[in-house]
Structures are given as C-alpha cells and as structure tokens.
Amino acid sequence: MTRSVYVTGIDRGDGRQVVELGVMELLTRQVDRVGVFRPLVHDGPDRLFDLLRSRYRLTQDASSVYGMDYHEASALQAEKGTDELVSRLVDRFHQVSREYEVVLVLGTDFADTQLPDELALNARLANEFGASVLPVVGGKKQSAESVRAEARNACRAYEALGCDVLALVVNRVAPEDREVIGERLEARLQVPCYVLPDEPALAAPTVAQITHALDGKVLLGDDAGLARDALDFVFGGAMLPNFLNALTPGCLVVTPGDRADLVVGALAAHNAGTPPIAGVLLTLNERPSQEILRLAERLAPGTPVISVAGNSFPTAAELFALEGKLNAATPRKAETALGLFERHVDGAELLKRVEVSRSGKVTPMMFEHKLIEQARSDKRRVVLPEGTEDRVLRAADVLLRRGVCDLTLLGDTEAIRKKAADLGIDLSGAQIIDPATSELRATFAEQYAQMRAHKGMTVELANDVVVDVNYFGTLMVQTGLADGMVSGSVHSTAATIRPAFEIIKTKPDAKIVSSVFFMCLADKVLVYGDCAVNPDPNAEQLADIALQSAVTAEQFGVEPRIAMLSYSTGTSGKGADVDKVREATELARGQNPALKIEGPIQYDAAVEPSVAATKLPDSEVAGQASVLIFPDLNTGNNTYKAVQRSAGAIAVGPVLQGLRKPVNDLSRGALVQDIVNTVAITAIQAQTPTA
Structure with missing residues (x-):
C-alpha cells in the first residue's frame, strides 16, 4: 500500500498544478494529516504550496517541505554524483513521511533546472520514496496524434524505470480532441x-497579477475588481463606436x-453589462483628469483602472507573455481548477488505486x-432567492x-448581472x-390562490x-x-420558511418541521437538534x-446514536422536564425499535466515555453519542x-427537516463557505425522493 503520490511530468507547460491541487483535494477527503514534499525548489516563493497551506489549513512547517534548491542540487550532483543527491533527498523525504499519514510529492518542473535526464531523476526519487507516480503530459497547441504519442511514451518511460504508475493525466488539450x-x-x-481540456480561465492572468508584472499603479478599483481574470486584451485606438464593438466579456482594455x-466608454459598457470588462490599463504614464476619474468611479465602482509607464506596443508584448498562476491570492482559479479536475478525473477510481485508508x-x-x-x-437544481446579495x-x-x-x-435580472460584473x-x-416579469408569475398566482383559498386568498392578491x-x-x-x-442571508428565518409551511408543508410521517446543526469538531461530526425552530416541544414532538x-x-x-439530553441521567432525576425527555425517548423507541437511543442523559455522559462508564456502563449510546437532542x-x-465559539467548532446549518421538499435557512451573518455548504446540503436532501 502506497503512502505517497508523486505527481511529475516530462516537460514544462503541462499545467500540472491543476492535478496537484486535485490530488490534494482527494487525499484530504480520506485522511486528516496530509504532508507535502517538493524535492527541488527554485528561489523565491512557492505559490502552489502557499495555496495548499491556505486552502487545506496545513500546519506543516514550510522548512520541512523542501529538499534543496536546484542550484545546490546541480552542484552536488556534479561534485558527488546522483547517488549522493538522491540519498540526501530521501533523508529529507522520510522526515516528512514519518509525521504524516500520506505525502503528496511535487516533482521537478523541467524549467531551467540544469539537471541532466530529469525524467529519470523523478522516477528514481519516486521509487526511493516508495511513492506511486502520476505523470502529467501537456497537450496545449499540439495535434491529437502528437499528444497521444507523447502520453504513451511518458507512461512507458516511467514504467520502464520501475515506477508504479497510478494513472496518466493528459492536460490542456484542445476540447474537441x-x-x-x-x-x-x-x-x-x-x-x-x-484527459483534461484546456481551460482559458486558468491561463488568464488576474488584473492584480498584471499590475504586479507591469509595475502598474492602481488609480481605481477594489480587491474584488483586481481579482478578475483578464480573458482577452482589447487595444484602444479606434473611434469610440468601433472600439465598443470590439469589447469582449472579461477583456482588459489597453x-x-x-x-x-x-x-469612459468602456466603463459605461461595463455598467450596462454589454459587456462586463476586467478593467482598464492606461499606457504612456498618462492619467485622465480627476473629473474623468470621479466619473469613472461612479460608472463602475470597484472596476480597476491601472496606469503603467510603457507605451502600448511593449506593454502588449508583456501582456501576451503573461500566464495566470494558481496561488493563495487567486481562490477563484483554484475553484475552476478543482471543477476541471473533478469533471474529468474519476476520483473514486484514483483513490482506490492509491489505496489510502480512510x-x-x-x-x-x-x-x-x-x-x-x-x-x-x-446534480440537482437549487434556487437562491437572494440573487443580488454579494455573498450569495x-x-x-x-x-x-x-x-x-x-x-x-x-x-432583477439587470441588477444581478451588474453586481456579478x-x-x-x-x-x-x-x-x-x-419574479416581477417572469411568465411564471401568473401561473404561480393561480396556484397559490388555490392553495390558500381557505384563508381568503384571491388571484389578484396572490399576484x-x-x-x-x-x-x-x-x-x-x-x-x-x-x-x-x-435563503436567509438578508431575510429573517420567518420570511424564509413561512412560504414553505404554507406551500410545501410537512412530510406525511412528520409531526413538525425541525432543524439540526452539523457540529464539526476537530476529529468528528456531531448532530445537534433542534436548535433553531421549536421553542418548547412536547414529548411527542x-x-x-x-x-x-x-x-x-x-x-x-x-x-x-441518539442522546436525549436532560439535566439528569437515567433514573437519577425527577420533574416535569426530565419526565418529558423520558417519555419522548420511549415514544421514539416504540416507533423505531432498531434505533440506538438513550435518555434522559446528561451531555457529559453522552459524549465522554469515562463519564459514561460511571453513569451508564451498559449503554450502547453513552460516551459515543453522535446525535444530541436538546429538550x-x-x-x-x-x-x-x-x-x-469556545471549542472552535464549525456549525453547518440550520438544516430543516420534516418538509416534503428541502428549504433551508441561512444566518444573516452567513459567510460564503456557509452558503456553499448549505446549498450542497440542500442538493443532497433533494436526492432522496419524498412523498
């Protein structure tokens, strides 16, 4: 069983970072502690490791990630030979592998490394590390036949050098091939x-990357604007009508x-969404007047306007040489890369071949x-009513x-598109x-009026x-x-779930609508219910x-494993509150005799084995409860x-349960990741058909 995956290539420009990110995503689904090792590194920041550390909350010390830099490796190889170089790198690798359940190894990059036979070096390192190899072959601007031949040769080369080849990834091919x-x-x-198709958004530099590369000065724009991808470059020299016709979505105007x-014309077009642009790059170190800049800021708030010293021709040459990079400052590129990897790589198959135990x-x-x-x-369809909210x-x-x-x-369609731009x-x-202009409005009004006719609802009111x-x-x-x-990021809980009570209603076997939170602790997930909907449920509820x-x-x-919580455990306490929990426990047991359930029980006895051993030693729930029901x-x-707040747990929810179809409420303080999680939960709930 391999405990390491060695991602490598055969040449530069293969876009391997997409695969390295995708493999890291797969490994972190399986195990808690994933280490990273890069045998050889260039001087300067390691943008990919910074991204991995940020995204996956790695605690690994950066000094343990690297074997040595390329200059040192080249000198050592020349002076003492490949065996000595490999020996030192193996020692460094084992320092990492002893600390982690699995290690992702990032192979050499074939870029100005001055190492002879770099492919053979990667193969030998993988063998010495006991790592399985995942070769990546780049296919950008190559014919289908050329890519196929190169991929076959790469796979055979690594196999001939004794490597355990997990799979082969061919990246950046023409979509039609x-x-x-x-x-x-x-x-x-x-x-x-x-086989992964070429994804232009990954190669597109962000406005921030362009600004840094050209030593530009930001005249206007915010962080969100600077994070936009420059998908195209449009050079302004024509008269305004012809210039506007040349604009393309996501272009950077130069x-x-x-x-x-x-x-002004470019920013006005952006304001109208015809089309949205990435920003404006001003050359010749010339700047518009303050009056024009103030007008520009009002036309397209947040849209970058950048000034550079060079004239348009050398600036163009530099722009066309730039390529977007995955790093911690480009989270949207990371999501695009993962989406690309997950669409075209069978993650379950790859993980099975890696044989990393969950x-x-x-x-x-x-x-x-x-x-x-x-x-x-x-995949299911989820509707988000709060379409103009930034976080949504x-x-x-x-x-x-x-x-x-x-x-x-x-x-409002235009408002959504403008905010998105x-x-x-x-x-x-x-x-x-x-909703105001949709052709569904009249149909929905008739349906709602019929549903609520007993409450005096008419079609006119329903409209x-x-x-x-x-x-x-x-x-x-x-x-x-x-x-x-x-919904719920800008609406109250009542405004979100009242329509569901009126229209969707509860499942036939549910007495009430309730909720749970998934409480993600450091090493386990607990389910808490009901913490959001029912103030004082009776025993039956x-x-x-x-x-x-x-x-x-x-x-x-x-x-x-359900714990019915109370201030008393077992038969030690009396009173109406304890009796309610005791009765609820018996009712639940009667309706589902196979369920593992204990109650009344105190929180510490429910989750702490040492307390459970004293208070309820024979319980199959006490000390290991996973679902905790509050009174x-x-x-x-x-x-x-x-x-x-005290244990640093991540609370995912509230997740509503008991409705015929899933509707879920957000906290008005919900973060973007909270919304992503809640939408995913809603989609999963929708995968189970209900009566």
Missing part, C-alpha cells in the same frame, strides 16, 4: 488515463491614458469535502465552478429569473404575493422547477425531532453557540 485522445489511450495503456473617451476521524474539512462530492454525484453571488461562483449543482438566481463573476452557467422572491422560489420547488431552496434527526444524520454519513430551543441554541 479530448474524447478521441482518451479513447485511443485507454485502448493502449494498462492504467487509467484522464489604451493610452489620454483617451478619456475610450475609458481515516477514522472526520475533520471539518473532510466533512465539507464529502458534502461537495455527494452533491455533485447526482460569490457562493454561486464557487458552486458553478465546482459543478456542485445547477442554480437559479432570483431578482462588478464582482468579476461569470453567471453564464446559472438561470436568472425576475402580488408571488413577486416576493421567497414565495416565488418556494413555488418553483413545489412545482418541480427547482429541487430545493436556500421531541420524539419526532429525534427520529427525523436520525434520518438526517444517516443521510450525511453519520451513524445515528428545548433555549438549551439547544445556547449550547450550539457555546460549543461553536
């Missing part, structure tokens, strides 16, 4: 072959700084990975790039609907009600135009919450917040 290359290689190779007409621990990151993976496995749009960007689910955004977000993969984005979104879910809904929470836990891979909202809400 991807399938035929894959089919022919599959017929010729003994290992899986994954124009002399004295062409105020082109600056860790017994479940860290917050592992839980989040599992949500994304599970949601993507059977940023979350939509992540969800679309990763291919987690299909999305519908609700709100300002944030540099591509919503071409999402559906956008304005106004369904314009509300939460009502419109809920009706989309009810009618099957969407599979689930997530409490039993229902326990049964619903068990189903939810199992749906998300948590084996349900009332006051206790549950305070406890989840105390654990979240």
